[in-house]
Amino acid sequence: MTQIKPTQQLSPPPSGPLSEPPLPVEPGPSMGRLVGVDLARALAVFGMYVVHIGPPLSATSGVASWIRYLADGRSSILFATLAGFSVALIAGRREPKTGLAGRQAKARIAIRAVVLLAVGTAMAMVFGDVVILNFYGVYFLLALPLVRLRAKTLAITATVLAVVTPQLAFGLSSLLTEPVRKSINAYDPLERLCGVGVLDLLLTGFYPTITWMSFVIAGMALARLDLAAGSVRRRLAAFGPALIVLGYGTSRLLAGADALRSSAEDASGSSGSGSFGSGSFQPRGSASSLLLAGPHSGTTFDIIGSLGVAITVILCAMVAIDRLPWLRRLAKPVIAVGTMSLTAYVGHFVVSSFTGLAFKDSWMPLLIYIGGAIVFAGIWFRFFPRGPLEYLLHAATKLAKSVR
Secondary structure (H helix, E strand, O other): OOOOOOOOOOOOOOOOOOOOOOOOOOOOHHHHHHHHHHHHHHHHHHHHHHHHOOOHHOOOOOHHHHHHHHOOHHHHHHHHHHHHHHHHHHHHHOOOOOOHHHHHHHHHHHHHHHHHHHHHHHHHHOOOOOOOOOHHHHHHHHHHHHOOOOOHHHHHHHHHHHHHHHHHHHHHHHHHHHHHHHOOOOHHHHHHHEEEEEEHHHHHHOOOOOHHHHHHHHHHHHHOOOOOOOHHHHHHHHHHHHHHHHHHHHHHHHHOOOOOOOOOOHHHHOOOOOOOOOOOOOOOOOHHHHOOOOOOOHHHHHHHHHHHHHHHHHHHHHHEEEEEEHHHHOHHHHHHEEEEEEEEHHHHHHHHHHHOOOOOOHHHHHHHHHHHHHHHHHHHOOOOOOOHHHHHHHHHHHHHHOOO
């Protein structure tokens, strides 16, 4: 993980679930591409702020409307893709760790998974099923058997899952009648505890593992590439937009004008403004819903298009930081938010619960939250190398050193 200060520290274990190990702060492409990943993380955090705190889509217009629409669903998918990137960094980015180092890396990932599941469950008890961290815990556990795979194998796996799992999820959901759901949930302690049970985590929640593992595995594949190579960057520069066109374009051709429509207003009539509305699609009963590509629709077209957006954002952030040294200096406080993304994510829930800061149909709360996160992170990293929650997570993962 990139350190804002100090600048000579060599790579300790990763500090957060969405963060990679700190690296020496030296100029060059290697540094640029990893600082760029931190910048992409910050953009993902701010995108989720837009969805959770910003005004509903119906209250926006023009550029603001596009920002709100683009953030819906795609910011959390960018977050998940970067989480996969972090898993590969912990396990050995270009070359997977083996032997004792490999076992300890897997233990660190497993510990992070358990901590995230626990923290996410606790947050869901207060803030509801929009919290993503408990889902992350499941993603990390399921990624463990894949940490030694090469980029090509990971990419193929992500592709197969993107094609197969939406149809599988639709079939399984159609079998889950209300009596069946109630019977399963009745024996689920997580469901009773926080309202987000195993069934939600795997299949029916806002970020169902069955379809979202495609993003995590794609992020792992991305991390295994030589991102400093110009040829790799050029291929990604073509591949990302191609996925966007393929996913969203095909859906638009097959399903018509409403194929990409956001349903941020459908579930509750509003989202944002302190309500932490998810803007997620509700389960649809018709097979024609598999042709849609709107936010959180969970279809093959949604996965392909959203993954294209994630790859494009990550690549643009890396290239911009690598090619524009002035941007790296100017964006240090924003990059700092990316290095403490766990703290920034949890923080916006906690701060909202204490302040009740919400102005209906106004962008002001969002701007205050983003500005507050940037100021806090910029000041914090002048004195500490990790974010507050990242310190705690790092301390928990020290248990992995006992693995032999």
